Amino acid sequence: MQEPSVRTSRLAIAGGLSAALLVGAAGFLIGRATVAPAPVPVVVQPARPAAPSVAEPDGGRLLDRGDLAAFARQAADALASGGAAPADVRDLPGRRFSLSLPFGCGGPADSDSPAPLRWRYDEASQTLRVHVALIAWQPDEWGMKAQAMPQGFWVTRPWSSAETCPAHSREAEAIGTDPVTLPGQTLAMVGFDAAPRGDGGYEAVLRVPRDQLDVTQGLRARVTGRIGRIPGDGAVRCVQPAGIEQQPICAIAAIFDELVVDNPATNETLARWTIGKVGEQGANTPE
Template identity: 45%
Template structure:
């Protein structure tokens, strides 16, 4: 027993000696005066520049067909429900617009045709002839048969065919729709128009008195490319109808009739475009002499 205790004590002493020696050796060989590495701040990558988003406002927006349809729909709903003119409709006066009306979608018109908007190609003369006549109304015709018409007052404009679609192109199918007329008929009939009102005491600048927009373009048959018809492009501003606001709607056949609406405008420019080629055939500055500029 005495020998075992001595052996155990000797083993412990030897282990302590070896451990102490290792500690001293490691301390002596470890690097001295080494400055700690401190990571500097990482520079953040510059954020990509973003274009400012400018929301459409009355000052910078150009209304298109869909916007005009929306104004008419809001006013029609107000009239049908007996409410006052919505503020969005009232605030539309003065806003710029550009409207495209497709025509000639079913091909060239016959030589004896009297359609208001038509075209035909003369193979003998190698000439494309386009004819677009504005509709002429009286105030009582377009607004209210029971309303008071001003002496000498005239109204000119265009019906917007198929006012249930925002598409400015010819319809995909070429069926036999009702012919384009110059008078609104009810159940069914034309229900949306743009019109410029010429006061009897005001300026008549831009009034056509029914005179059509006509142009003749010389071109070869292979350059015609009229598969998509043509477009009447009208640019100007939304204008207040005298005593009505920018949009006026009525239901002459009663509450079950879809309202017939007219949007007041001031036309600045009228043009005829070929949507197939993207070319403009003729342009009229309505605010000046009204002569075609090609």
């Protein structure tokens, strides 16, 4: 699979990275791609208030973005140290999570952008278009053999626990801005089950008057589900394709349940989908 390309201007930024990092990460990322989207439903409706966060039925707290990143760091340290994963990591399967993925922080994407998470606004029709796609990896990228194609989401900026885009000093302008794709992705939530959930493409189109459009904080995808198990392994697997000098790249096994896109600036839910198994009736259908 071929990783989405970026514009020449953005490649110039990435050229400053060291040759060792580029060579180490290229082997891992070359097979990555967004899953080709199947025909997707369209939402055309007013926005509505976002649902409040909920705790697990037993009173336990949902694992959030910061928690997941912390567990991945523990697993990465264990790999780099040659030791066993700590008990906290081994006990993850079955725990529920709610992962926030801020996107479009720099503004709208071009109409032909390949970014898996993106939004753009059409001034003429006053419509906001939101697109979310799963990433697909080859099994051997995670050190696996003869398994179903893993699918999931990169956790961008995993060093930050913030669940929204960084504060803007100005409103995002209506210009095409693709994110710079660097060989530095280090954390992913991945479905390793035999029947990957979701069919790759989720899209919503909403009519929003220009004077009511507030995207100063970008948008946010929230993915919920349970921590799963990697076949033949535990909940987290880390790899170092370029050797011990490379920062480990980690995958947390996930059983995805629901995908929600909301606007943190207005606290409105824009779309909601149940992520079902491929071909399952009702999968990829917004509320």
